[in-house]
Amino acid sequence: MMLSQKAINKVQENLEYIESTYTDFSIGDKPDGDFIAQYRSVLPETLFYIWDKVGFASFEQGSYHFVNPMDYADILAQCLEGTDLAAVDDFLVVGRNAFGELAVMGTHTKSTLTIDMEYLRIFPSIDRREKDDFVTAIEFFIQLNSFDSDREDNASFIKQLAYCQQQFGPLQSHEVYGLAPHPALGGGEPSLKHRFKTDVIPYLTMVSQLDQFEVMMDIVQYAKSMGVMPE
Numbered sequence: 001m002m003l004s005q006k007a008i009n010k011v012q013e014n015l016e017y018i019e020s021t022y023t024d025f026s027i028g029d030k031p032d033g034d035f036i037a038q039y040r041s042v043l044p045e046t047l048f049y050i051w052d053k054v055g056f057a058s059f060e061q062g063s064y065h066f067v068n069p070m071d072y073a074d075i076l077a078q079c080l081e082g083t084d085l086a087a088v089d090d091f092l093v094v095g096r097n098a099f100g101e102l103a104v105m106g107t108h109t110k111s112t113l114t115i116d117m118e119y120l121r122i123f124p125s126i127d128r129r130e131k132d133d134f135v136t137a138i139e140f141f142i143q144l145n146s147f148d149s150d151r152e153d154n155a156s157f158i159k160q161l162a163y164c165q166q167q168f169g170p171l172q173s174h175e176v177y178g179l180a181p182h183p184a185l186g187g188g189e190p191s192l193k194h195r196f197k198t199d200v201i202p203y204l205t206m207v208s209q210l211d212q213f214e215v216m217m218d219i220v221q222y223a224k225s226m227g228v229m230p231e
Contacts, residue, residue: 003049007133011050014141018054028056028066028173039070043092044107046136062171063098063161064147071201072096076104078208079115079122083215088126095143097150098161099190100176100204103143110135114146117204118183118190120213160192168197176200184210 003011018025031039031051040048047069056066072093079102080086089106091113096102104113110127131139150157164177171177179194181187184207187194 003045003133007046007137008049010134010137011046011053014137015053018059018141018144022059024060026058027054028058030055031068035068035070042107043069044133044136046133046140047092047094050137050140056173058171058173059144059147060151061165062173062175063151063165064095064144065171065173066095067093069093072102072204075201075204075208076102076115078205079213082212083122085113085122085124085215088128094140095147096176096200097147098164098171098177099157100178100200100207101146102204103146105136105139105143106131110139112139112142115213117207118179120184120207120211122213122215124215124218126218156190160190160195163192164195164197167195171197174199174201176203178203178207182207182210 031048036048051066054066056068058065069092076091076093077086080091085091089109089111091104091106091111093102093104100117102113102115102117104115106112108130110129110131112125114123115121116123151161160177168177175197176199177195178198179187179190180196181194183190
């Protein structure tokens with residue numbers, strides 16, 4: 001399926017913004033032919049277009065990565081277990097930050113999730129309206145807004161990221177700054193002394209199995225129910 005010109009233009013607009021905004025941006029590995037053949041009918045075409053341009057890109061010494069959703073499918077399923085969220089849409093992990101926070105988008109609807117792997121929390125924004133390729137292009141790059149907010153305004157994130165980069169070096173695509181012991185295992189508040197660098201998939205797999213994830217309030221739906229936002 002061909003992308004609409006509107007979606008192509010939106011992707012290009014975002015890529016130009018990335019190139020002009022980030023001091024360290026690296027094009028990552030791109031899906032190979034076997035992956036494309038296997039998943040082209042399953043994943044949104046917009047994602048393949050973006051990945052063809054920048055691959056699973058990394059930002060600011062690996063502080064943020066676009067990721068292959070299939071690598072995170074089992075982790076996501078475990079995080080959603082015991083919740084009603086899996087019934088909303090076929091969700092996909094499309095990005096993660098240096099500490100394993102996951103950016104998740106719906107395949108068919110405008111619903112999105114943010115999964116906090118440190119406190120085992122899921123922040124949903126549920127919108128069951130179907131989306132087109134243009135909206136998918138917008139949603140994909142919105143994940144960077146949270147990263148930008150953290151690295152500019154979140155004092156704890158800034159402090160811990162600076163410490164980890166100095167102590168352990170930048171992150172490669174398969175790495176994450178984890179916590180040992182993890183807060184769910186009695187580690188308390190995340191602190192610098194508990195940080196270490198490790199392989200991302202085994203670590204997040206372990207974290208996803210520690211306990212039931214708590215689904216937090218959907219702020220958008222709450223605002224609509226209170227009449228603050230239009231339906």
